[in-house]
Amino acid sequence: MFDAAIDSLPLTLENVTLTLPSSAGPVDILRGVSLVVGAGERVAVVGPSGSGKSSLIAVAAGLEQPTSGQVRLFGQDLGSLGEDGRAKLRRNRVSLVFQSFHLLPNMTAEENVAAPLEIARKPNAGRTARDWLDRVGLSARLTHYPHQLSGGEQQRVALARALAAEPALLFADEPTGNLDAANAAAVADLMFKLVAETGAALVMVTHDSALAARADRSAVMADGRIVEGG
Template sequence: MIELLPKAATPSRPPIISLRDLRLSISAAAGTVNILRGIDLDIETGETIGILGPSGSGKTSLLMLVAGLERATGGAITVAGTDLARLDEDARARFRLAQMGIVFQSFHLIPTMTAVENVAVPLELAGRPDATAVAAEALRRVGLGHRLSHRPAQLSGGEQQRVALARAFAPGPRLLLADEPTGNLDSETGKLVMDLLFDLCGQAGATLLLITHDPVLAARCGRTVTIKNGLLA
């Protein structure tokens, strides 16, 4: 008689983002302002998650903390297995460059640089000798292969945001952070940009953290959470 052994349990991967009692306060003339008042949230690798909330609810502050662009005043934040509180400003910048792509509502392109030069910036900072070639290919993937030498002022708003998407995805990030990426675009252009963003995330297997006030846009994500008054509602 053959004895069947139980199957070994498949080890679960830790979440790519883990927030525990995350807090952010700032000092103002009228006293302390509590922006985030204790956020607990896990985001799994490859997940797409929409963060909803009204203006001033703390959702953009949450993204800034995850990106390491701001320091939490309380709680713990771990991204890709790294405790961000242990990193100084330079180390957070290097970590961001290696792990993340970020797309903001404002395109944040360098006006004196061409599209391909803008996309090549993070690749050059990472020491990639093929930065220009990779940047050009990234622009072709977003439909801008014919705009490589154009500067931001020569591009439409939708084209500028596609340059920003190419710049975010060119280094191959594990995590894509998007803060109201269609906020400066008309509805038709915004839909095209979001279709592209989701396609690129799917192709790259990247985790998406999307900040938005639009429930229809958030519903395209696999999960949505809402922040109100600095807390998960």
């Protein structure tokens, strides 16, 4: 059972499993994962490919429903919510950044950052988008479309979009995985700087040991389990 202190934290997972069907039969992806993330804490999720890291992010963010166990975001049991309820809970409190930037190709950088704010009916969405693009060093790229931006610039737009609503929890799944060393370092610097400024907690999947070392701690996964640091 969760006590009151744990129940108030941004993220808690207790004995979470995830089993998915395949042509060869059911596959156990997560096998009894427990994880606690404190307010403002930065946690790196590391481990070999296929160990369940991205699936952990999907379940923790409510994008995938676990087979068993309990996931709580800000004290709310995700198992008690439908898809719309999970989306409503994430809105303004949870953001995600992925390895593939997932920018809308027919929107400019400014429009990509402003669109979620407009959907959430935030005032001054355009001005907020411009401010955040300036914070990630892209004030000269406001009207550029994704195909006109480098990979590093696209990920900076994605980071600005994720943090513009100042969420309390940021999930980042291999945020530097598609970038060369120089751009990866620049994006990592920005991510940690802006997370610190906003006070958001960070749960980050990465293969980059140097990036993981910048987190407060690492949760090491192997064969669908957290074997260290949960």
